[in-house]
Amino acid sequence: MSTVSRIVVLLSMVLLVLSCGGVKTLTQQEYENLSTQERIQYLNKQVEKHPEDLTWRRMLYQEYLNADMVPQALSVMEDILARDPYQSDVQFKYGELQYRSGNYKEAYHAFLSLMQSAAGEAYREPVAHYVSGNYVIEQVTSNPADEGFPSFTSDGKKLVFQRKQNDNWDIVEYDFETQSEKVLVSTPADEELPVLSPDEKFLVYTTTSEDHRPIDTKFKTREIVSMDLKDQYVFNLTQSIADDWNPHFDRTGKYIAFVSDRADLRNVNYTERQSDIYIMESDGDFQHQLTTDPSNEGGVCFSADNKHLYFHSDRNGTYDIFTMKTDGSQVMTVIDNPQGDDVNPSASPDSAFIAFVSNRDGNYEIYRSRVDGSGQERLTFHPAIDGSPVWSPDGKFIAFHSKRNGNFDIFLINLQASTSQLTTNDLIQRLQQLVNN
Numbered sequence: 001m002s003t004v005s006r007i008v009v010l011l012s013m014v015l016l017v018l019s020c021g022g023v024k025t026l027t028q029q030e031y032e033n034l035s036t037q038e039r040i041q042y043l044n045k046q047v048e049k050h051p052e053d054l055t056w057r058r059m060l061y062q063e064y065l066n067a068d069m070v071p072q073a074l075s076v077m078e079d080i081l082a083r084d085p086y087q088s089d090v091q092f093k094y095g096e097l098q099y100r101s102g103n104y105k106e107a108y109h110a111f112l113s114l115m116q117s118a119a120g121e122a123y124r125e126p127v128a129h130y131v132s133g134n135y136v137i138e139q140v141t142s143n144p145a146d147e148g149f150p151s152f153t154s155d156g157k158k159l160v161f162q163r164k165q166n167d168n169w170d171i172v173e174y175d176f177e178t179q180s181e182k183v184l185v186s187t188p189a190d191e192e193l194p195v196l197s198p199d200e201k202f203l204v205y206t207t208t209s210e211d212h213r214p215i216d217t218k219f220k221t222r223e224i225v226s227m228d229l230k231d232q233y234v235f236n237l238t239q240s241i242a243d244d245w246n247p248h249f250d251r252t253g254k255y256i257a258f259v260s261d262r263a264d265l266r267n268v269n270y271t272e273r274q275s276d277i278y279i280m281e282s283d284g285d286f287q288h289q290l291t292t293d294p295s296n297e298g299g300v301c302f303s304a305d306n307k308h309l310y311f312h313s314d315r316n317g318t319y320d321i322f323t324m325k326t327d328g329s330q331v332m333t334v335i336d337n338p339q340g341d342d343v344n345p346s347a348s349p350d351s352a353f354i355a356f357v358s359n360r361d362g363n364y365e366i367y368r369s370r371v372d373g374s375g376q377e378r379l380t381f382h383p384a385i386d387g388s389p390v391w392s393p394d395g396k397f398i399a400f401h402s403k404r405n406g407n408f409d410i411f412l413i414n415l416q417a418s419t420s421q422l423t424t425n426d427l428i429q430r431l432q433q434l435v436n437n
Helices: 003-012 028-032 036-049 054-066 070-083 088-100 102-113 119-133 426-437
Strands: 015-019 024-028 136-139 147-152 158-165 169-175 180-185 189-195 202-207 223-228 233-238 244-249 256-258 277-280 296-303 306-315 322-324 332-335 342-347 353-358 365-370 386-391 397-403 409-418
Touching: 054 070, 054 088, 054 426, 070 088, 070 397, 088 102, 088 119, 102 119, 102 244, 102 426, 119 136, 119 426, 147 386, 147 409, 158 189, 169 189, 180 189, 180 202, 189 244, 202 244, 223 244, 244 296, 256 296, 277 296, 277 306, 296 342, 306 342, 322 342, 332 342, 332 353, 342 386, 353 386, 365 386, 365 397
Parallel strands: none
Antiparallel strands: 015 024, 136 409, 147 158, 158 169, 169 180, 189 202, 202 223, 223 233, 244 256, 256 277, 296 306, 306 322, 322 332, 342 353, 353 365, 386 397, 397 409
């Protein structure tokens, strides 16, 4: 007889409640009319009376969950698994509950034990969802130095990103075909946030090289510069006493959107300055402020048709995703989740989706939605920080950086490879990595 059937039979039987005066007989309906607390009291007595019958414990942890008494439910589930580690459904539910409670290591241990059991294959797909979401995650870089903020070349064959080496950030290129790397920019200053022009003739990035103040580098202001990749000539696109960052080309290469705090003239701490969205021609001419709201705007990118910009703003209290026309008009909210911050949007090349980062579930993960904000889907599932998503030109991959291996590396979400394709051995190996990190 299955466990579920056994529970139904038990509930269908005459239920006995021990009281001071003796034994009281209950029908199933009478039991169901008990409050949750009364059921818990009754089931605890049955557990004491029938310590070897795990059915009562299974019913008990469910009642604890109904009462939102998660620690008590976990304790009962641990007791069940200690008595019978082959209770695979309890093992999976235990892992789910630990994960949702933010106890990721405990969840991964439970999932690993389950996948290594005889019942593992039956739980392959639901466990894969918690390990990798719906799509396969592929690691691109594994350098011990931190690496982040990737950007694809227009043909999708290479990535450019920043790497922290020699105590400063440099710009590196990764070739997918040869799996080789090349340092593009390396100076004593910090070079960050690289993007290539659509014709791949110019590399645009930020640098602190013009701030000569004897202060910590993290407080230095950045300028946006452009490097001619043919002759390595570098020229300024911005020259302000403020911080300019986050450059992004439109699809034609004629315009660059960027973020700056130059409009905030208050005498306040660096971290309190407010930022706005700007646009300029790709040679730095005609720099124009697009947002003027007394809030922080950032994470700007163009839509695939170049008609709109997506960006994040905290004008509503938390950071949300907005869109506006490239002249700054018709500002509209796209993503507004009060449970956390939604930042750093990236538009897909087919104009159908935006990828973004959110901490609504406790830590920063990668999500995507339709361009109107509908159909929101979480793409990464990991307790480490995931950030800075960017679409490949063919829309088949999303590159991002993650600290899931102890330092920041570059990863890909393969939107063509479902985690349902992962084998049991693949999941066991991945879970072992997560448990040992």
